[in-house]
Amino acid sequence: SAELSAAMPSNPNKPGEYGDAARCPVTGASVKPADPLAVAGTVTERNGSPKTGSGQPPQGENHAGGSLDRVRVDSGGRALTTNQGVPIADNQNSLKAGLRGPTALEDFILREKITHFDHERIPERVVHARGSAAHGYFENYQPLGRFTKAAPFAEAGKRTPVFVRFSTVAGERGSIDTARDVRGFAVKFYTDEGNWDLVGNNIPVFFIQDAMKFPDLVHAVKPEPHFAMPQASSAHDTYWDFVSLTPESTHMLLWQMSDRAIPRSYRTMQGFGVHTFRLINDQGEAVFCKFHWTPVAGTHSLVWDEAVKLGGADPDFHRRDLWEAIEAGAYPEWELGLQIFSEAQAESFDFDVLDATKLVPEEMVPVIPVGRLVLDRNPDNFFAETEQVAFCTAHIIPGIDFTNDPLLQGRIHSYVDTQISRLGGANFHEIPINAPLAQVHNNQRDGMHRQGIPRGRVAYEPNSLGGGCPFQAGMRGFTSFPEPVAEDKVRGKPEKFADHYSQARLFWRSQTAAEQQHIVNAFRFELTRVQVPAIRERVVSLLVNVDEVLAQGVADGLGFTLPPAAPLVSDCDFPVPAPSPALSLLSQPGDGSIRARRVAILVAEGVETEDVAALYQAILADGGVPRLLGVRLGQVTGNGRTLPVEATLEAMPAVLFDALVIPDGEAAIATLAQVGNALEFVRDQYRHCKPILAVGAGGRLLDKAGIGAALAEGATDPALLRVSTMKEGTKAFIALLGKPRDYSREVDPP
Numbered sequence: 001s002a003e004l005s006a007a008m009p010s011n012p013n014k015p016g017e018y019g020d021a022a023r024c025p026v027t028g029a030s031v032k033p034a035d036p037l038a039v040a041g042t043v044t045e046r047n048g049s050p051k052t053g054s055g056q057p058p059q060g061e062n063h064a065g066g067s068l069d070r071v072r073v074d075s076g077g078r079a080l081t082t083n084q085g086v087p088i089a090d091n092q093n094s095l096k097a098g099l100r101g102p103t104a105l106e107d108f109i110l111r112e113k114i115t116h117f118d119h120e121r122i123p124e125r126v127v128h129a130r131g132s133a134a135h136g137y138f139e140n141y142q143p144l145g146r147f148t149k150a151a152p153f154a155e156a157g158k159r160t161p162v163f164v165r166f167s168t169v170a171g172e173r174g175s176i177d178t179a180r181d182v183r184g185f186a187v188k189f190y191t192d193e194g195n196w197d198l199v200g201n202n203i204p205v206f207f208i209q210d211a212m213k214f215p216d217l218v219h220a221v222k223p224e225p226h227f228a229m230p231q232a233s234s235a236h237d238t239y240w241d242f243v244s245l246t247p248e249s250t251h252m253l254l255w256q257m258s259d260r261a262i263p264r265s266y267r268t269m270q271g272f273g274v275h276t277f278r279l280i281n282d283q284g285e286a287v288f289c290k291f292h293w294t295p296v297a298g299t300h301s302l303v304w305d306e307a308v309k310l311g312g313a314d315p316d317f318h319r320r321d322l323w324e325a326i327e328a329g330a331y332p333e334w335e336l337g338l339q340i341f342s343e344a345q346a347e348s349f350d351f352d353v354l355d356a357t358k359l360v361p362e363e364m365v366p367v368i369p370v371g372r373l374v375l376d377r378n379p380d381n382f383f384a385e386t387e388q389v390a391f392c393t394a395h396i397i398p399g400i401d402f403t404n405d406p407l408l409q410g411r412i413h414s415y416v417d418t419q420i421s422r423l424g425g426a427n428f429h430e431i432p433i434n435a436p437l438a439q440v441h442n443n444q445r446d447g448m449h450r451q452g453i454p455r456g457r458v459a460y461e462p463n464s465l466g467g468g469c470p471f472q473a474g475m476r477g478f479t480s481f482p483e484p485v486a487e488d489k490v491r492g493k494p495e496k497f498a499d500h501y502s503q504a505r506l507f508w509r510s511q512t513a514a515e516q517q518h519i520v521n522a523f524r525f526e527l528t529r530v531q532v533p534a535i536r537e538r539v540v541s542l543l544v545n546v547d548e549v550l551a552q553g554v555a556d557g558l559g560f561t562l563p564p565a566a567p568l569v570s571d572c573d574f575p576v577p578a579p580s581p582a583l584s585l586l587s588q589p590g591d592g593s594i595r596a597r598r599v600a601i602l603v604a605e606g607v608e609t610e611d612v613a614a615l616y617q618a619i620l621a622d623g624g625v626p627r628l629l630g631v632r633l634g635q636v637t638g639n640g641r642t643l644p645v646e647a648t649l650e651a652m653p654a655v656l657f658d659a660l661v662i663p664d665g666e667a668a669i670a671t672l673a674q675v676g677n678a679l680e681f682v683r684d685q686y687r688h689c690k691p692i693l694a695v696g697a698g699g700r701l702l703d704k705a706g707i708g709a710a711l712a713e714g715a716t717d718p719a720l721l722r723v724s725t726m727k728e729g730t731k732a733f734i735a736l737l738g739k740p741r742d743y744s745r746e747v748d749p750p
């Protein structure tokens with residue numbers, strides 16, 4: 001066991017807490033924390049007290065910014081205190097008038113503790129409440145000055161610190177990770193010129209075209225208000241009622257019903273800025289831009305049956321996966337790509353680039369890789385960082401600007417506004433995770449929870465008493481793109497916004513057969529849960545406008561005949577672009593690496609232990625995560641050595657693993673063949689299209705699970721390796737592990 005765990009990877013950024021040192025802490029010793037003042041650079045006070053405030057403030061230092069080291073707290077080796085720093089003698093008993101008497105009102109220690117506890121919760125986010133986050137950096141490949149003066153893109157190799165939060169949309173803070181839902185992909189860049197938040201999703205289009213409809217959309221998808229059900233699910237009447245009456249949602253519905261909505265991991269999903277943004281160079285010239293994040297590990301998704309089972313087996317599946325990958329040093333990585341196009345080009349498109357229900361096909365405007373995003377450090381504290389981080393689309397920096405996309409325009413207001421009630425006031429920018437690294441100097445004052453202590457009597461501009469400071473930055477500061485606007489004030493939409501189906505058709509036609517089948521199945525599942533037949537039919541009548549095969553497939557699944565197409569809102573003939581292979585998940589297979597992929601190795605007494613140890617090391621060496629699974633915890637022996645059972649079939653079912661190995665060993669297989677969990681494990685791995693390696697007698701477990709028979713009927717299965725020796729199968733198995741799933745063995749129902 002020690003031998004195996006010594007080989008486990010760990011995160012060198014946090015060796016003391018999670019690395020080798022953490023595995024063998026020195027008994028009875030506490031770790032002396034670094035002196036926070038020494039870390040931050042102490043203000044040298046003339047009277048020697050850093051707290052009395054009689055010294056000079058550090059010139060030009062941002063009181064709120066700087067490294068998070070400034071506010072980290074480590075209580076190793078310290079005594080308990082109250083919030084006022086008073087040492088606490090007894091943390092077990094409240095202060096009473098006699099041992100059996102009433103508690104004294106004066107027990108300020110009890111009251112402080114209970115009061116603080118009573119107020120521990122803050123409101124969850126109105127959407128995207130469930131999320132997980134990590135620190136890292138963005139590294140720029142080449143200077144992009146030709147297009148933008150934005151600080152992160154200024155030099156080759158420049159690194160900008162980031163904090164990234166991934167989320168589901170509909171579920172509450174404690175809901176399951178594997179719900180069928182859009183995923184948020186929000187990146188906060190702490191740039192030299194202030195914070196830039198790119199608040200995107202893992203899907204490049206959106207449900208609605210105008211922010212005016214956002215509260216309706218969210219009210220429809222959230223649990224129904226009378227009985228607060230269902231949790232973290234769009235499969236209910238109010239959601240489908242709303243979207244069936246909102247034809248502009250159709251394109252997004254296809255993405256939402258695709259496997260994009262059940263990612264295997266946050267590490268294996270794309271991200272998109274969704275809107276068209278503007279980039280501006282230092283000449284003041286502007287281009288349009290769309291942002292794309294592409295995972296180096298490739299885009300991989302779950303299958304629905306697996307997602308459902310994961311909801312029970314591990315509701316924190318994505319949170320745990322992200323955390324463990326970073327702790328193990330398998331840092332998740334994405335490449336940032338830009339689609340850059342001119343305003344003139346945009347005018348020639350058949351669709352409107354201000355319409356967030358449309359994407360720009362890569363065949364029309366290529367995605368240029370410009371840098372990489374690496375997440376290499378987990379937060380120290382979930383609440384302080386992941387919960388309190390406040391992403392706002394209004395947070396942009398010189399070199400980046402908005403467009404008139406009416407969805408984006410509404411978002412510019414909504415995010416700042418929501419933080420004020422979520423985080424308790426207008427000073428949320430001073431919470432350490434939100435504070436920019438760039439300096440903050442202005443005349444905004446006071447408000448709840450103010451942290452900074454602005455000096456002097458000047459809090460206005462212009463002033464002479466403060467020497468005119470802080471002063472306007474002029475050309476160095478943020479300037480909006482001077483877009484000419486001369487129009488009537490109206491409520492309405494541009495004409496091309498009325499095209500609700502051509503890109504939905506583009507998406508459908510760009511999917512592989514297996515992906516199309518998954519989309520049909522997802523519509524069938526969701527609409528089967530809908531109770532009102534008219535809503536089901538209305539959704540299918542939207543789909544008739546997309547593709548008859550799709551609509552027929554869904555109608556068949558629901559047991560009714562194809563309804564007529566939903567009426568179109570425009571007579572225009574909007575052309576459908578040629579299929580775009582880039583829209584298929586399978587177009588991004590990844591780098592073939594097995595980093596952070598989880599492999600279950602089934603063991604029981606009598607297993608070929610030498611084989612197992614060799615395979616274990618081979619998987620570890622490539623960054624994979626092998627686990628020895630048995631019927632009960634303890635140890636198993638076989639030919640040569642004793643192995644620890646790391647987890648049980650009961651506690652860690654098949655859905656928690658990307659692949660399965662059934663090693664050789666007559667006695668072990670005889671035992672496993674009697675265990676229901678083992679057979680179910682094998683069946684789930686098979687029906688979820690995961691690679692399986694069965695060695696020698698291990699093949700008999702496949703037969704017992706009914707899989708051998710399926711193959712005997714003449715089917716070939718490239719992801720099922722049945723070999724006589726471990727050595728023979730190891731290389732091919734590891735190669736399979738790094739590949740996307742092969743859906744050819746899939747059957748429906750599973």
Ligand code: HDD
Nearest residue numbers: 125127128165184185186200201211214274410414415418
């Ligand atoms: Fe939003 C949160 C992404 C449209 C209003 N949104 C939120 C988060 C993400 C997105 C990733 C979570 C951020 C985090 O991790 O803290 N939202 C999107 C995308 C959209 C979009 C990609 C369309 C392109 N959102 C949208 C509209 C509105 C909002 C049109 C309102 C007019 N979104 C919010 C919000 C949230 C939010 C209410 C809830 C919590 C928060 O902001 O901080 O303001």
